Every structure is written in structure tokens, then in C-alpha cells.
Amino acid sequence: xxxxxxxxxxxxxxxxxxxxxxxxxxxxxxxxxxxxxxxxxxxxxxxxxxxxxxxxxxxxxxxxxxxxxxxxxxxxxxxxxxxxxxxxxxxxxxxxxxxxxxxxxxxxxxxxxxxxxxxxxxxxxxxxxxxxxxxxxxxxxxxxxxxxxxxxxxxxxxxxxxxxxxxxxxxxxxxxxxxxxxxxxxxxxxxxxxxxxxxxxxxxxxxxxxxxxxxxxxxxxxxxxxxxxxxxxxxxxxxxxxxxxxxxxxxxxxxxxxxxxxxxxxxxxxxxxxxxxxxxxxxxxxxxxxxxxxxxxxxxxxxxxxxxxxxxxxxxxxxxxxxxxxxxxxxxxxxxxxxxxxxxxxxxxxxxxxxxxxxxxxxxxxxxxxxxxxxxxxxxxxxxxxxxxxxxxxxxxxxxxxxxxxxxxxxxxxxxxx
Amino acid sequence: xxxxxxxxxxxxxxxxxxxxxxxxxxxxxxxxxxxxxxxxxxxxxxxxxxxxxxxxxxxxxxxxxxxxxxxxxxxxxxxxxxxxxxxxxxxxxxxxxxxxxxxxxxxxxxxxxxxxxxxxxxxxxxxxxxxxxxxxxxxxxxxxxxxxxxxxxxxxxxxxxxxxxxxxxxxxxxxxxxxxxxxxxxxxxxxxxxxxxxxxxxxxxxxxxxxxxxxxxxxxxxxxxxxxxxxxxxxxxxxxxxxxxxxxxxxxxxxxxxxxxxxxxxxxxxxxxxxxxxxxxxxxxxxxxxxxxxxxxxxxxxxxxxxxxxxxxxxxxxxxxxxxxxxxxxxxxxxxxxxxxxxxxxxxxxxxxxxxxxxxxxxxxxxxxxxxxxxxxxxxxxxxxxxxxxxxxxxxxxxxxxxxxxxxxxxxxxxxxx
Numbered sequence: 001x002x003x004x005x006x007x008x009x010x011x012x013x014x015x016x017x018x019x020x021x022x023x024x025x026x027x028x029x030x031x032x033x034x035x036x037x038x039x040x041x042x043x044x045x046x047x048x049x050x051x052x053x054x055x056x057x058x059x060x061x062x063x064x065x066x067x068x069x070x071x072x073x074x075x076x077x078x079x080x081x082x083x084x085x086x087x088x089x090x091x092x093x094x095x096x097x098x099x100x101x102x103x104x105x106x107x108x109x110x111x112x113x114x115x116x117x118x119x120x121x122x123x124x125x126x127x128x129x130x131x132x133x134x135x136x137x138x139x140x141x142x143x144x145x146x147x148x149x150x151x152x153x154x155x156x157x158x159x160x161x162x163x164x165x166x167x168x169x170x171x172x173x174x175x176x177x178x179x180x181x182x183x184x185x186x187x188x189x190x191x192x193x194x195x196x197x198x199x200x201x202x203x204x205x206x207x208x209x210x211x212x213x214x215x216x217x218x219x220x221x222x223x224x225x226x227x228x229x230x231x232x233x234x235x236x237x238x239x240x241x242x243x244x245x246x247x248x249x250x251x252x253x254x255x256x257x258x259x260x261x262x263x264x265x266x267x268x269x270x271x272x273x274x275x276x277x278x279x280x281x282x283x284x285x286x287x288x289x290x291x292x293x294x295x296x297x298x299x300x301x302x303x304x305x306x307x308x309x310x311x312x313x314x315x316x317x318x319x320x321x322x323x324x325x326x327x328x329x330x331x332x333x334x335x336x337x338x339x340x341x342x343x344x345x346x347x348x349x350x351x352x353x354x355x356x357x358x359x360x361x362x363x364x365x366x367x368x369x370x371x372x373x374x375x376x377x378x379x380x381x382x383x384x385x386x387x388x389x390x391x392x393x394x395x396x397x398x399x400x401x402x403x404x405x406x407x408x409x410x411x412x413x414x415x416x417x418x
Numbered sequence: 419x420x421x422x423x424x425x426x427x428x429x430x431x432x433x434x435x436x437x438x439x440x441x442x443x444x445x446x447x448x449x450x451x452x453x454x455x456x457x458x459x460x461x462x463x464x465x466x467x468x469x470x471x472x473x474x475x476x477x478x479x480x481x482x483x484x485x486x487x488x489x490x491x492x493x494x495x496x497x498x499x500x501x502x503x504x505x506x507x508x509x510x511x512x513x514x515x516x517x518x519x520x521x522x523x524x525x526x527x528x529x530x531x532x533x534x535x536x537x538x539x540x541x542x543x544x545x546x547x548x549x550x551x552x553x554x555x556x557x558x559x560x561x562x563x564x565x566x567x568x569x570x571x572x573x574x575x576x577x578x579x580x581x582x583x584x585x586x587x588x589x590x591x592x593x594x595x596x597x598x599x600x601x602x603x604x605x606x607x608x609x610x611x612x613x614x615x616x617x618x619x620x621x622x623x624x625x626x627x628x629x630x631x632x633x634x635x636x637x638x639x640x641x642x643x644x645x646x647x648x649x650x651x652x653x654x655x656x657x658x659x660x661x662x663x664x665x666x667x668x669x670x671x672x673x674x675x676x677x678x679x680x681x682x683x684x685x686x687x688x689x690x691x692x693x694x695x696x697x698x699x700x701x702x703x704x705x706x707x708x709x710x711x712x713x714x715x716x717x718x719x720x721x722x723x724x725x726x727x728x729x730x731x732x733x734x735x736x737x738x739x740x741x742x743x744x745x746x747x748x749x750x751x752x753x754x755x756x757x758x759x760x761x762x763x764x765x766x767x768x769x770x771x772x773x774x775x776x777x778x779x780x781x782x783x784x785x786x787x788x789x790x791x792x793x794x795x796x797x798x799x800x801x802x803x804x805x806x807x808x809x810x811x812x813x814x815x816x817x818x819x820x821x822x823x824x825x826x827x828x829x830x831x832x833x834x835x836x
Contacts, residue, residue: 010591013592014587014588014591014592016584041594041595044594044595068587069584069587069588070584070587070588070590070591071588071591071592072591074590074591074592074594075591075592076592076594076595076596077592077595077596078595158815161815161816162720162816162817163714163718165816165817165819166434166487166488166714166717166718166719166720166817166819167712167713167714167717169432169486169487169488169717169819170432170487170488170489170713170716170717171713172488172492173428173432173488173489173490173492173493174431174432174489174492174493174494174495176459176462176492176494177459177462177494177495177496178494178495179713182713200814200815200816201816271692274689274692289712289713290710290712291710291711291712291713291714292708292709292710293709293711293714294585294707294708294709295585295588295589295597295600295707295709296581296584296585296709296711296714298588299584299585299587299588300581300584301584302580302584302720302721303720303721305815307815382814382815385814385815385816386813386814386815387815388811388815393806395804396618396800396803396804397576397579397618397723397725397800397803397804397805397806398579398580398583398618398619398803399580399583399584401583401584401587
């Protein structure tokens with residue numbers, strides 16, 4: 001008699017610790033004697049019946065997964081629409097799950113994925129198929145509802161705070177004869193959590209970052225330039241951290257201002273940092289440098305937060321436990337029970353409460369002048385970057401990241417074009 | 419009877435380990451009972467008589483300096499011209515040195531600084547002033563002559579290799595439905611050493627980085643785009659690392675192609691990565707992301723190479739020893755005595771052999787197709803990123819970087835406008 005299998009899939013942008021969640025899911029299930037399949041390239045693999053047999057991986061490889069960034073089985077940007085619009089796909093998904101005797105489906109992603117997992121759970125019920133669906137939280141954007149924080153965010157936040165502090169020391173040393181303004185572009189299209197975390201890089205009023213621009217506040221160029229000038233005149237240099245998603249009061253993304261084509265008709269790719277840098281150069285005449293860390297900020301496992309790493313593993317472990325207990329359509333979320341000392345626990349939250357919500361920075365986290373974070377924000381953010389997640393390095397000076405074998409499971413169904 | 423003082427100054431772009439050199443200089447001199455002054459903001463402080471009394475710093479602070487990035491006393495971009503053109507400044511410099519009983523002048527920088535230190539030594543001789551001038555090597559560009567490598571380079575190289583490997587894992591996981599081409603911009607205006615170091619991120623033919631663009635080879639857009647297409651079709655994605663200084667065969671910087679102003683008359687700031695990304699998008703239609711780490715790559719003490727860190731301290735210690743032995747107009751350089759196992763020692767090289775030269779990548783380090791590094795380059799680069807330099811973290815999850823008191827020495831001379 002088959003015990004049933006567990007299917008795990010990763011979704012959306014990967015993080016420095018999503019594989020730590022995968023590692024915890026697999027090792028927890030293994031300890032219970034349960035076979036774990038993984039979908040290749042997220043939900044696409046589930047639709048195409050392109051599944052990976054994780055039992056082919058050694059225990060050492062699964063352990064090493066816990067310190068390897070990226071998405072070990074592949075992830076994807078692919079959103080299933082409503083049950084009505086994409087009914088064929090949802091039914092195909094159930095068909096694949098059934099063909100591989102999947103009793104537990106764990107979908108590791110953001111609010112879209114929570115929504116998908118919820119819909120699959122509803123459909124399974126309608127088809128009288130005994131399936132337990134669990135959403136497992138992940139996103140560097142920290143914008144999931146209900147959970148106190150999202151695995152992946154704390155590590156990206158630590159990367160941001162450390163990088164801003166280090167670059168600020170560089171700028172401070174050279175400011176008299178070189179760069180006076182430095183602009184750091186943080187990910188966050190709708191919510192400014194990562195840019196806000198840069199605030200942890202300094203404590204005093206004159207510490208970097210001197211200006212944080214958040215999408216929760218309208219970008220006002222005149223006020224921004226005036227503030228830059230004031231900081232440079234007082235401190236000698238100015239470090240600016242900007243969310244990629246900042247907009248003017250009339251709703252235009254600052255990042256899009258450049259875009260378009262150059263005089264040769266070539267595409268110009270925009271970006272908030274380069275735009276702000278150009279404005280500072282034009283408006284104030286200061287020498288300016290900027291950085292766009294892009295994927296480096298979400299893949300920097302070498303600078304992962306221990307808190308984040310532990311939480312990434314905890315949600316993976318809890319997801320399996322909830323699944324085995326038949327707690328359908330839930331997500332393991334992080335509940336903060338104390339700021340100082342920082343204490344947290346995992347609870348099960350209904351998926352529909354997480355799905356399709358987007359948690360922005362509360363007004364009380366943003367300084368009155370809009371250019372920084374409050375003590376309340378600091379109290380929230382500070383514990384999330386604490387501790388250094390262990391990471392083995394090889395004799396070559398590089399972290400020892402693992403590449404899995406990712407052996408495909410034999411297909412049982414006809415092909416399907418997803 | 420005064421024993422004389424030692425003056426130390428930092429010059430040019432700072433690195434993750436230039437303060438490790440400073441720490442070694444100060445602690446070595448202290449152990450010999452010699453007073454160390456530091457010039458604030460490099461040579462500018464020496465000209466302005468804006469000197470710092472390092473004896474006001476605790477032993478703990480000087481020890482912590484060894485793991486703090488940036489330039490603790492300030493650095494500057496300020497090049498003294500020829501003895502004829504800037505005679506007044508050189509004489510002022512000697513006047514300041516004499517006023518503070520400076521017997522040993524240590525100038526920590528690149529080839530410009532080696533040149534300045536050499537000129538000062540010649541002038542002192544002409545004025546019959548007993549001064550020993552030492553150039554101390556530093557630059558992430560790795561372009562100094564004579565020395566096998568430059569303190570600062572190994573750490574930036576490690577940052578580059580680790581960051582490229584991590585970002586590649588991210589891109590690989592998402593490539594099917596998202597970004598297929600990722601471009602990383604490395605510092606290096608004339609020499610491609612840092613971009614080359616990215617080659618250490620992978621071993622096999624299909625490992626990232628798949629393409630490295632070096633300023634030592636002309637940029638050929640058609641060949642580049644053809645190679646990107648070939649890699650994406652074979653591997654599924656393509657990671658490109660480009661030196662900021664790559665040029666077309668007719669000598670135009672690729673980074674300057676954008677520049678100019680946008681349709682609003684606003685300045686557009688260029689950059690190689692954004693230019694290449696736009697070409698890939700226009701020419702091949704792939705989704706593309708790019709990163710410009712900028713100062714992050716030279717200030718990332720959190721990812722410093724132990725080899726580099728040890729060498730940074732060794733040149734500082736040797737500089738003091740050479741100075742005290744009266745070895746005038748020399749630079750402590752790193753001599754490699756073996757690749758495997760990697761062995762090195764410090765020797766004294768005449769400053770004039772280092773001054774004003776620029777060491778590019780040898781032709782034998784660049785692959786025949788121009789898109790990667792050879793095994794010879796690998797053998798040279800590999801030891802430089804080995805080992806992880808120790809770094810204490812605070813309970814706040816941030817590295818414990820020190821800020822010195824930088825107490826000014828009382829001025830003895832009239833003001834001087836440098």
C-alpha cells in the first residue's frame with residue numbers, strides 16, 4: 001500500500017534561503033519515510049509532469065542545500081489565473097498529482113503562490129480528491145500578509161545594511177576630492193521594506209544612509225535635492241538608498257523616466273539609482289556614484305542572516321508537519337512574541353488570508369520627513385538581520401554550493417503544453 | 419632628543435584592506451616606540467598640515483582597523499604634477515615634514531603615489547633633508563608593475579567571483595520564464611584583472627560566467643551577440659562579466675555610448691552593463707538584468723580574501739622595517755615563489771620601477787576567442803582569493819567596524835591652500 005508522495009515546488013523570484021526551506025521539507029519528510037518529488041521550474045514542471053525524484057539525492061546533498069542560494073529545482077514566473085479562466089490547467093495539475101499519488105502539495109512562494117495553492121485545495125475538494133495543500137512563505141519583498149516577516153527578506157536586509165555601511169565608509173574616505181553622493185538601489189516595487197532595512201546601517205543623525213526613499217511616499221524632486229544638499233554641506237557626503245518602485249505624486253515610476261531610446265535609437269534601460277544620480281549631478285553639480293546590486297542582493301547567501309535562515313528552515317519543517325496532520329489550505333507563518341529579546345514561533349494561517357494581499361510599510365515606520373525610518377521600524381527590523389548563517393568555504397576560497405542531480409521521474413501522462 | 423616621527427598617508431581609491439595595511443604600519447612602528455602621524459585625506463592633509471596623531475588611538479582601535487574597510491584617515495584623488503610644475507607644493511610638503519620631525523614618509527597608493535613618493539625622496543636629497551620615502555602598494559585594479567599582485571585586488575576578486583557564482587545560481591533557477599542574460603559590470607578602466615577574476619566562479623565550459631569582456635581585447639558587438647545567443651541556446655541562460663573599460667576597435671568606450679541627455683534634456687549616466695543589456699535586448703530579444711556593484715566591490719570587507727588581507731598587513735609591516743633600515747625610495751612588493759602550494763614573500767623594489775607603469779593582463783591569460791581566461795590566468799588568480807579574512811560581527815548582525823578619533827596635531831606653520 002502506497003503511503004503517498006509529497007510534491008514540493010518553488011515559485012517566483014528565488015532568495016538566499018529558499019533552498020534552506022527545501023532542505024528542511026525534504027529532510028523532515030524523509031525522516032517520516034515519505035517520498036518527496038519536486039517540480040522542475042516550479043508550477044510549470046507540475047503542469048508538464050516534469051518532476052524530480054529527490055530520493056536520488058544523498059543526505060549530504062540535501063544538507064548542503066540548506067546553504068545554497070538560488071532555486072535548486074528551478075522556479076518560474078508563471079501565474080495561474082482564476083479557476084474559470086485556467087480551469088484546464090488546474091485540472092491537469094490535479095491529474096498529475098493523482099498520477100504520482102501526491103497526497104501533499106507544498107507550494108513555496110509569495111502571495112500569488114498562496115492563491116494558487118488555495119485554489120488547488122478548493123478544486124481537489126470539489127473533485128473529492130484527498131489532497132492537503134500548504135503554502136510555504138518566501139519573498140525578499142517582505143510583503144506577505146499575516147506573517148511577521150518572510151523567509152528571504154532578513155538575508156536580503158542584512159546584505160543591504162552591510163553593503164550600505166561598507167560603501168559609506170568608502171565614500172566618506174574619498175568625499176573631499178571625489179564622490180560626494182552615492183545612491184544605492186534596493187529591490188521593492190511596491191513596498192519599501194528592503195530600502196528601509198538599509199536604515200540599520202547607521203544609528204546617529206549623520207550616519208549613512210542619510211536619505212531613504214520609499215515607494216510608500218511620493219517622490220518630490222525639489223525636496224530630495226534640497227535634502228541632499230543639506231546633508232552634503234553638513235556631513236561632507238550623502239548616501240541615498242532608494243526603492244526601485246518610488247513614484248512621483250502623479251503615479252509615474254522614477255525608474256521609467258530614463259527608459260526610451262538614445263540618439264542612436266538604441267534602447268536605454270532605466271533604473272532609479274541612475275535617474276537620481278543624474279538629477280543630483282544636473283541639479284547640484286556634485287560628483288555622484290550609484291550602485292544597482294540587482295540579483296546580488298537576493299542571492300548573497302554568503303551574507304545570510306541566521307535568524308532568516310532558521311526561519312526558512314522552520315517554515316519548511318512546519319509545512320511538512322501541518323501537511324501530515326491534514327491541515328489543508330494553510331501557510332506556516334512567523335509570529336513574533338517579543339522584540340527584546342527577539343522571540344518567534346510558527347503558526348498555521350489560512351491561505352486565503354495571505355493570498356493576494358500586499359503588506360506595505362506602516363505609516364508609523366516612516367519618519368515624518370519621509371526620508372528615513374522610525375525607532376518603531378528599527379525595533380521591527382533589527383532582529384531580522386541578526387546572526388550569521390553558517391557557510392562552509394572550499395579550499396578554493398568560494399562557498400561550497402551544491403548542484404543536485406535532479407533526476408527526472410518517469411512520465412505517466414500524455415504531454416501537456418503549459 | 420627626538421627619535422623622529424613617521425608620516426603615513428593613503429591615496430586614491432580605497433579598498434577593503436588598505437586599513438589593514440595602516441593597522442600594520444601603526445602597530446609595527448608602535449612596537450619600536452616610534453610615533454606615527456597620519457595625513458587627513460591623503461596628500462592634501464600633508465600639504466595643509468592637517469595631521470592626525472595616531473597615538474591617541476587605543477591598541478584595540480588599531481587592531482580593529484585591520485578589519486575595517488574604507489580609508490580610516492581619509493584618502494584623496496589629488497595628483498602632484500612634475501617637480502617643475504608643482505615645485506611650491508613639493509617644497510611645502512618638505513616644510514611640513516620637517517616641522518613635525520618626520521624622518522619616514524609612507525605613501526600608500528597606486529602608481530601615481532609611487533611616483534609622488536619617489537619625487538619627494540629626490541627633493542629631500544636635493545635639500546639635504548634626511549628623509550626615507552616608502553611607497554606602499556594598494557589598488558583593486560591590480561595594475562602595479564613589479565609586484566606579483568596588489569593588496570586590495572584579491573578581496574575585490576573574491577567579491578567578484580562569489581557574487582557572480584551566486585547571481586548565476588539565481589539566473590539559472592529562473593531562466594525558463596524570466597531573465598536569460600545577466601550582465602555584471604566590474605571595475606577596471608584599462609586592465610581587466612577584476613573581470614578576469616570572475617572566471618574563478620566556474621570551472622566547466624557551461625559554468626558561469628560564460629562570457630568575460632576585457633579592455634585588453636576590442637569589443638565586437640556582432641561577435642558578442644552571436645556568442646550570447648549560442649550560450650543561451652546551449653545552456654539556457656548566459657552570464658556576462660564586463661570590464662567597465664572595454665572599447666571598440668576604434669577606441670570608443672562602450673560605457674560612453676549611452677551618456678548624453680534624454681528627451682527631457684536630463685543627463686543620462688552610462689555604464690557598460692546597461693549598454694550591453696540594452697544591446698542584448700534590442701538585438702536578441704532576451705529578457706536581461708544587469709548589475710553595477712560599483713563601490714560595493716571594493717569595500718566588501720565582509721568577503722575579504724585571507725591571502726589579500728595577510729599581504730596587506732605584510733606590506734605595511736615591511737614598509738616600516740624598510741623605512742627604519744633607511745631603504746629610501748623603495749616599495750615592498752609581493753614576490754610569488756610558487757603557485758602550488760602558493761608561496762610568496764616581500765621584497766623591496768625601487769620606486770621608479772613601479773611609478774607610472776600600468777600592468778595589463780598578459781595575452782597568455784586571455785582565451786583565444788577573447789571571451790574568457792586561460793588555465794594560466796586561473797593558476798595566477800586562484801591563490802589570491804583563497805581563505806576568508808576573519809571578521810567579528812556585533813550582536814546587531816553587522817560587522818564591527820571601527821571609527822577612529824582622528825585627533826588633529828597642533829599646526830606649526832602658516833596655512834597653505836592646496
